[in-house]
Amino acid sequence: xxxxxxxxxxxxGACEVQCQVKTRTPAAVRPALVLTAWPPAxxxxxxxTAAFRPCFHCESPxxxxxxxxxxxxxxxxxxxxxxxxxxxxxxRACVGACPWKVPQWDESTGRVVKCDGCFERVTRGLAPACxxxxxxxxxxxxxPNENVRHVRLMYAKSILTESDSGSR
Amino acid sequence: xxxKTVYSVCGMCPVRCPIEAEVQDGRCRFVQGNRREPSIRGAxxxxxxxxxxxxxxxxxxxxxxxxxxxxxxxxWQRISWDQALxxxxxxxxxxxxxxxxxxxxxxxxxxxFGDLRRAFVRGLGSPNFLTADSHRTVxxxxxxxxxxxxxxxxxxxxxxxxxxxxxxxxxxxxxxxxAQANALLxxxxxxxxxxxVDVRATVTATKAERFFMIRPATDYALNLAVIHTLLAxxxxxxxxxxxxxxxxxxxxxxxxxxxxxxxxxxxxIPAERITALAxxxxxxxxxxxxxxxxxxxxxxxxxxxxxxxxxxxxLLGTIAAKGGLALAARPxxxxxxxLHALVDLVPPVDAPRADGVGVRFPEFVGGPxxxxxxxxxxxxxxxxxxxALIAYEQDPLAELPNPPAVKDALAGLDFLxxxxxxxxxxxxxxxxxxxxxxxLERESVLGQRDGVTPAFxxxxxxxxxxxxxxxxxxxVSGLAARLELPQLAFTRAEDIWACxxxxxxxxxxxxxxxxxxxxxxxxxxxxxREGVTFPTDSGKIELVNSRxxxxxxxxxxxxxxxxxxxxxxxxxxxxxxxxxxxxxxxxNPLLHRRMPENVLWMNATAAAGLGIADGETVTVRRGDRSxxxxxxxxxxxxxxxxxxxxxFGRTLPVESRACGRGLSPEAxxxxxxxEWDRSGGGQVQPDEPVRVTRD
Numbered sequence: 091x092x093x094x095x096x097x098x099x100x101x102x103g104a105c106e107v108q109c110q111v112k113t114r115t116p117a118a119v120r121p122a123l124v125l126t127a128w129p130p131a132x133x134x135x136x137x138x139t140a141a142f143r144p145c146f147h148c149e150s151p152x153x154x155x156x157x158x159x160x161x162x163x164x165x166x167x168x169x170x171x172x173x174x175x176x177x178x179x180x181x182r183a184c185v186g187a188c189p190w191k192v193p194q195w196d197e198s199t200g201r202v203v204k205c206d207g208c209f210e211r212v213t214r215g216l217a218p219a220c221x222x223x224x225x226x227x228x229x230x231x232x233x234p235n236e237n238v239r240h241v242r243l244m245y246a247k248s249i250l251t252e253s254d255s256g257s258r
Numbered sequence: 259x260x261x262k263t264v265y266s267v268c269g270m271c272p273v274r275c276p277i278e279a280e281v282q283d284g285r286c287r288f289v290q291g292n293r294r295e296p297s298i299r300g301a302x303x304x305x306x307x308x309x310x311x312x313x314x315x316x317x318x319x320x321x322x323x324x325x326x327x328x329x330x331x332x333x334w335q336r337i338s339w340d341q342a343l344x345x346x347x348x349x350x351x352x353x354x355x356x357x358x359x360x361x362x363x364x365x366x367x368x369x370x371f372g373d374l375r376r377a378f379v380r381g382l383g384s385p386n387f388l389t390a391d392s393h394r395t396v397x398x399x400x401x402x403x404x405x406x407x408x409x410x411x412x413x414x415x416x417x418x419x420x421x422x423x424x425x426x427x428x429x430x431x432x433x434x435x436x437a438q439a440n441a442l443l444x445x446x447x448x449x450x451x452x453x454x455v456d457v458r459a460t461v462t463a464t465k466a467e468r469f470f471m472i473r474p475a476t477d478y479a480l481n482l483a484v485i486h487t488l489l490a491x492x493x494x495x496x497x498x499x500x501x502x503x504x505x506x507x508x509x510x511x512x513x514x515x516x517x518x519x520x521x522x523x524x525x526x527i528p529a530e531r532i533t534a535l536a537x538x539x540x541x542x543x544x545x546x547x548x549x550x551x552x553x554x555x556x557x558x559x560x561x562x563x564x565x566x567x568x569x570x571x572x573l574l575g576t577i578a579a580k581g582g583l584a585l586a587a588r589p590x591x592x593x594x595x596x597l598h599a600l601v602d603l604v605p606p607v608d609a610p611r612a613d614g615v616g617v618r619f620p621e622f623v624g625g626p627x628x629x630x631x632x633x634x635x636x637x638x639x640x641x642x643x644x645x646a647l648i649a650y651e652q653d654p655l656a657e658l659p660n661p662p663a664v665k666d667a668l669a670g671l672d673f674l675x676x677x678x679x680x681x682x683x684x685x686x687x688x689x690x691x692x693x694x695x696x697x698l699e700r701e702s703v704l705g706q707r708d709g710v711t712p713a714f715x716x717x718x719x720x721x722x723x724x725x726x727x728x729x730x731x732x733x734v735s736g737l738a739a740r741l742e743l744p745q746l747a748f749t750r751a752e753d754i755w756a757c758x759x760x761x762x763x764x765x766x767x768x769x770x771x772x773x774x775x776x777x778x779x780x781x782x783x784x785x786x787r788e789g790v791t792f793p794t795d796s797g798k799i800e801l802v803n804s805r806x807x808x809x810x811x812x813x814x815x816x817x818x819x820x821x822x823x824x825x826x827x828x829x830x831x832x833x834x835x836x837x838x839x840x841x842x843x844x845x846n847p848l849l850h851r852r853m854p855e856n857v858l859w860m861n862a863t864a865a866a867g868l869g870i871a872d873g874e875t876v877t878v879r880r881g882d883r884s885x886x887x888x889x890x891x892x893x894x895x896x897x898x899x900x901x902x903x904x905x906f907g908r909t910l911p912v913e914s915r916a917c918g919r920g921l922s923p924e925a926x927x928x929x930x931x932x933e934w935d936r937s938g939g940g941q942v943q944p945d946e947p948v949r950v951t952r953d
Contacts, residue, residue: 098443100431100461102836107307107848112288117311117851128464128894136894138464214261217300223290225303225434226443 091234092144092207092221094124098228099140101126108223109144112211113203119194121145121205122220142229144220145192145205147171153204156187161202165209172206265292265773267371267705267717269679269697270305270312271839272390273435274369274705276774277302277309279698279720286310286698286721294772297437304849305839306436311848312696313721317913318680319693320725329669330687332911339728339736342692347740349673349690350382353646354741359383360609363632363644366390367651370705370715371730373600374746374754375650378734381604381743385611386644391626392613393658395552397938399626401564404803404813405572407793409625412586413568414709415549416783417442417450419581421542424535426455426477426567428551431462433834451542453535455480456553457831458859458901459894468535474829474899475820475945476525478559481566482817483521483529484536486513488573493540495575502792503572505801512814524819526896543574545581553833556659556927558945561938562815572799578786585785586708589762592778597706597714598760603745612644621805622939624793630658630941633667634931646673650730651694653682656841656908659927659941667931677733680842681912693727700729701751704758710781714762716755716769811937823947826868828860828900830880830948832923840905845916855888855920859901860950862891870952880926880948887921889950900950 101124109115109122123143128136147164151171154162161177162184164170173184173193180200184193193204208218212231216222221229232240261282268275268289276292289309291302312318322342327333337345353361359382366372368389379387391399391411399409406412417423418441430439446452446465454466455477463469472480488494489510499506518529539546550567554560568583576582589596613631615622618641622628633654636644647668658664661683668674668687676685679694694700702717719729728736731754739747748754755766768775791797795804803813823829837853838844858878860870870876872891877884878900887902895901906920927943934941 097447097465100434100439100465100836102304102432102434103852104302104304104307107304107311107852108288108290110848111307111310117847128459135466135469136459136464138461219288222288222300223302223307225301225436226431226439227299227301 091232091237092142092218093230093232093237094140094142095228095230096140098226099124099126100226100228101138101140102225104223104225105142105220105229108219109205112208112219115194115196115203116198119196119203121194121203143190143192145171145207146190147207152187152189153184153193156183158183168207168209170207170209171204172209173202173204175201178202264718264720265716265769266698266720267702267715267773268302268306268309270309270843272367272369275302275306275436276715276772277306278773281720284721286313289698291436292772292774295774298440301436301440303434303436304836304852305843308843308846308848309698312843312846313698313724315845315847317845317915318696319678319685319691320727321693322726323691325689329689332686334691339726342690343733343736343740346675346690346692347737349646349675350737350741353673354382356645357642358609360385360607360612361643361645362386363388363612363636363647365629365647365649365652365654370707371702371717373597373758374703374731374734377600377604377746378738378743380601380607381738381746382741383607383609385607385609386613386632388613388627388629388632390652392629393940395555396626396628396940397555397560397935398550398552398564400622400939401561401568403625404621404806405565405568405799405801406577407624412708414584414586415547416581416584416710417547418445419545420445420450420547421545421581422451422453422539423546424453424455424539424548425462426548426550426563427553428549429456429460429462429553429833431465432460432836433552434836451538457896457899461836468531470525470527470531471896473524473526473820473896474831475557475559477554477557477563478566479516479521479524479817480527480532481563481570482513482516483518483532484539484570485509485566485573486516487518487533487536488540488570489513491536493536494573495543498544498575499573502577502786502799503801504796504798508814509569509801512816516817524817539570539574544576544579546571546574546576547581547583553831555940556832556943558935558942559818560940560942561935565813569801577799578783580783584710584783587710587712587778587782587785588708589706589712589777591785592712592782594712594777595762597704597758597762600703600746600754600758604743610641612641614641617641619809619939621803621809621811625939628934628939629654630931630934633658633664636667636670637931645671646675647671648675648677649684650677651679653684653841655683655687656905656922657924659924659929659943661922661925663930677730679727681845681910682841683909686910692733693725694733695723695727695729699723699727701731702729703731703754710783712777714764714769714775714777716773716775718773806937813937815937823898826951827947827949828864829898830878830923830926830943831899831901832904833901835903838903838905841908842905844905844908844919845913847915850915854915856903856906857890858887858921858950859895860889860891861895861897861899862893864897865889865891868950868952870950875953877951877953878921878926878948879951880946881928883926883928885921885925886953900948
């Protein structure tokens with residue numbers, strides 16, 4: 091999974107541009123999306139929140155079910171959902187079916203493009219394009235359980251250091 | 259089909275991050291930061307990410323072009339490289355024949371890869387080699403020079419190890435320097451504290467613990483009050499001051515009236531917050547960075563703001579300290595030899611400079627020079643006629659204030675040539691355009707990066723040029739061969755690299771692993787030690803610089819109160835952004851789509867009083883200059899300020915995407931080339947607000 095650390099994210103959009111370069115999509119098509127929002131300024135210091143939206147690679151993807159040609163495929167080995175370009179006829183059924191509107195219509199090719207988790211890069215031992223090029227290393231690529239373990243460890247550590255400094 | 263990794267150096271903005279490119283079948287298909295460079299570990303910014311879009315864009319100069327119509331008419335004749343180089347050589351030969359070559363002015367992008375170009379200009383007998391630093395950050399360079407005897411280039415903010423950082427007019431998380439941005443984020447995650455001083459809430463401000471939304475143009479008052487507090491409460495590093503700082507008493511005298519209460523009235527920042535900041539900084543010292551940014555550069559007091567910021571660092575003992583303003587180590591500081599200088603292949607020039615540095619302005623020796631003064635000399639023929647200008651990846655017509663005045667100066671030239679990889683307003687006026695290959699299509703001479711870990715950098719060619727363009731060393735070599743400078747006429751980049759590596763002990767092989775040859779494994783924070791002095795006349799940090807004093811120029815000046823602009827008028831502030839690098843990227847297909855035009859940031863309450871609604875187009879007027887732009891209303895900007903991102907307002911039909919989009923803030927300025935701040939050396943904005951009205 092691709093995770094965003096909102097404390098590091100500066101909303102610069104390098105992730106989106108790296109994705110566009112890697113997927114060779116025109117400027118108007120953005121398979122990856124980083125969102126930033128500025129809540130109302132009650133705090134004397136303004137804060138920015140950020141979220142990253144590539145594809146959830148759903149357990150039972152509606153886009154796959156909706157695709158009439160079998161172009162939208164969920165890979166058995168890693169669960170990544172992607173478009174087989176040679177099979178896509180550009181009907182856009184997936185665009186309508188996806189509740190998150192992840193698949194993007196590329197007018198220049200008449201086909202759909204979407205985040206495929208950069209499985210081709212990952213197979214070569216590389217990070218997905220968005221993660222590799224993230225300006226502030228706010229994005230990271232990890233396995234869900236590894237991430238959970240990391241968070242638990244960090245939390246436990248923070249508690250231990252707190253009680254440690256308290257006893258001094 | 260094999261995928262090859264090529265280590266190189268980015269060229270989208272002046273920072274020049276180390277990159278690695280994935281190349282397949284001769285095509286560059288992915289670029290990211292160099293994963294073997296510890297300061298960035300693979301990270302690259304938005305502009306760098308769009309490097310391939312730049313490479314693949316057809317809207318850049320594709321072949322040598324000779325002007326066919328009148329200047330600026332846009333009629334070009336395609337010529338061969340042979341014809342182009344012969345034409346340029348003939349014109350330069352004429353300059354050399356007239357007065358030994360000093361009539362040539364070369365305006366350069368600067369950076370680590372300029373040695374051969376510098377050598378060429380020297381070889382032609384001209385002392386007039388100026389870089390972008392001579393206008394962009396000239397105040398900061400001179401502020402550092404007047405205190406330390408060296409420019410700001412030698413001061414390296416050590417954000418990673420700082421416990422407290424103050425960014426003043428430095429929007430680091432939008433106008434990104436990848437290594438610095440990551441260092442600061444790492445530092446903040448490690449418990450460092452950030453204060454941001456700006457007229458508006460930037461992304462950088464959102465990461466801060468303290469945000470001071472300062473009244474525009476009052477930064478100097480804040481800095482004086484901080485100095486006042488440090489000295490009055492004895493919070494400064496007395497031992498450091500005793501040893502390294504001269505004239506502390508004169509500083510005490512200056513800041514005596516500038517209490518935090520005084521600053522509150524001027525800046526709008528509560529006095530107790532100023533006092534608290536000073537106390538926190540003192541506690542964190544010497545691991546403190548107070549960094550003045552380029553956004554201050556058009557303020558009338560830019561020199562004094564930068565100077566006072568550096569003085570705060572000095573009082574806290576942060577100079578050369580770990581976590582402070584570290585000093586950039588040069589190879590010789592770590593016991594290694596520097597690159598063999600290509601400029602030494604030609605004899606030095608003893609002609610006086612056209613910008614007056616060294617003769618009229620002796621105090622600026624060692625600084626970046628004065629571009630406006632050099633261009634002024636084109637108009638006035640004083641101190642001597644300057645008849646030829648070569649702009650290398652520079653666009654003075656877009657980047658200097660008052661484009662009509664700059665155009666007028668350019669019109670006085672006999673020969674204007676641009677060596678450029680992008681279209682520019684200046685290139686459109688040129689007599690000859692020599693198209694430079696995109697940075698991903700060219701290699702450069704070896705570069706030297708001074709820093710806490712000095713290194714040599716190798717920029718390699720990642721892909722072959724798509725068009726009939728050439729690398730800068732090929733162009734310079736071609737000219738040198740025709741101008742009787744055989745020692746600069748190289749036929750292979752490898753020969754230049756070998757020449758540069760002579761005597762260094764570093765071999766070309768050492769760049770194979772990462773494109774970088776590090777000269778030391780350990781960061782150096784020990785450069786200020788026994789036996790070392792600052793290169794000033796006194797050997798100390800000169801609060802009152804002796805050379806400035808000799809010229810009758812104040813280095814410590816009182817603060818001038820700033821009146822609030824009248825109803826409907828605002829102070830115009832400008833700065834960079836995350837998407838663009840000035841005018842160089844506004845036509846990039848991907849970056850243009852992300853940010854096609856600039857907007858005028860305006861305080862929502864102030865706008866409501868004028869009946870201006872969000873998204874409306876307004877007219878911005880200063881004196882006889884005006885322009886139209888859409889407004890963005892927000893409470894996140896000071897009511898007396900408006901802000902625009904610079905680089906927009908392009909006028910060239912060959913840049914179909916950027917042409918006619920947005921507003922150039924420089925076009926609203928009527929400051930002439932001869933009008934500049936005598937102490938700081940830069941052109942400053944007149945203290946005249948802009949008026950904003952509904953269309």
